[in-house]
Amino acid sequence: MTQDELKQAVARAALDYVAPRLDRDSVIGVGTGSTANFFIDYLAEVRNDFDGAVASSEATAERLKQHGIPVYDLNTVSELEFYVDGADETNDRLELIKGGGAALTREKIVAAVAKTFVCIADESKRVDILGAFPLPVEVIPMARSHVGRQIVKLGGDPVYREGVVTDNGNIIIDIHNMDLSRPVDAEERLNQIVGVVTNGLFARRPADVLLLGTADGVRTIK
Numbered sequence: 005m006t007q008d009e010l011k012q013a014v015a016r017a018a019l020d021y022v023a024p025r026l027d028r029d030s031v032i033g034v035g036t037g038s039t040a041n042f043f044i045d046y047l048a049e050v051r052n053d054f055d056g057a058v059a060s061s062e063a064t065a066e067r068l069k070q071h072g073i074p075v076y077d078l079n080t081v082s083e084l085e086f087y088v089d090g091a092d093e094t095n096d097r098l099e100l101i102k103g104g105g106a107a108l109t110r111e112k113i114v115a116a117v118a119k120t121f122v123c124i125a126d127e128s129k130r131v132d133i134l135g136a137f138p139l140p141v142e143v144i145p146m147a148r149s150h151v152g153r154q155i156v157k158l159g160g161d162p163v164y165r166e167g168v169v170t171d172n173g174n175i176i177i178d179i180h181n182m183d184l185s186r187p188v189d190a191e192e193r194l195n196q197i198v199g200v201v202t203n204g205l206f207a208r209r210p211a212d213v214l215l216l217g218t219a220d221g222v223r224t225i226k
């Protein structure tokens with residue numbers, strides 16, 4: 005199977021996982037990226053069975069609306085049963101690196117509100133130790149150099165992601181070669197740097213369920 009076919013398989017599995025648990029009042033959190041896009045396309049099949057969605061990016065909001073799925077401001081929603089999103093890396097504890105698509109801050113906010121975070125990923129994303137994928141950090145633009153220097157002190161190599169402005173008007177620094185063997189610790193240290201909005205480690209709040217696309221089918225890991 006190609007990587008896209010694996011992504012489609014986990015997106016379909018996510019729909020099968022959440023759809024029976026939705027009712028006409030349910031609002032669902034939806035992530036960003038190519039795997040999440042497949043999920044959105046499947047979600048459209050059941051759009052009359054739930055109320056609407058909260059999007060983790062402008063791109064996701066646009067795609068949901070194109071399918072006729074109402075998109076709500078998170079502040080108007082009291083409860084999110086599910087958040088469904090992809091990842092750039094996952095370990096066996098369902099700790100993640102996210103933010104390859106620069107949507108990490110809104111993704112982390114929506115994930116924080118959701119009762120159940122369902123991560124959907126093809127098997128190329130599974131690693132023993134996080135960090136081969138450069139860790140994205142969203143940064144207030146005027147703090148770029150300061151944050152870069154602090155990242156170097158923590159042992160990472162910061163690389164400014166040229167030409168990218170987040171939906172929040174900020175920039176992205178990708179951290180290469182940092183020791184992420186203790187992900188919760190690394191997440192907290194990076195968030196303490198003044199000027200960092202958030203970082204793409206989802207370790208303090210990992211996924212609850214991972215639907216992993218493999219050549220032998222979709223594995224459910226909790």
Ligand code: 5RP
Pocket residue numbers: 035036037038039040089090091092101102103104105106107108111
């Ligand atoms: C966007 C993300 C995505 O979930 C992550 O980059 C995975 O993307 P894809 O499903 O296209 O492989 O965190 O900020």
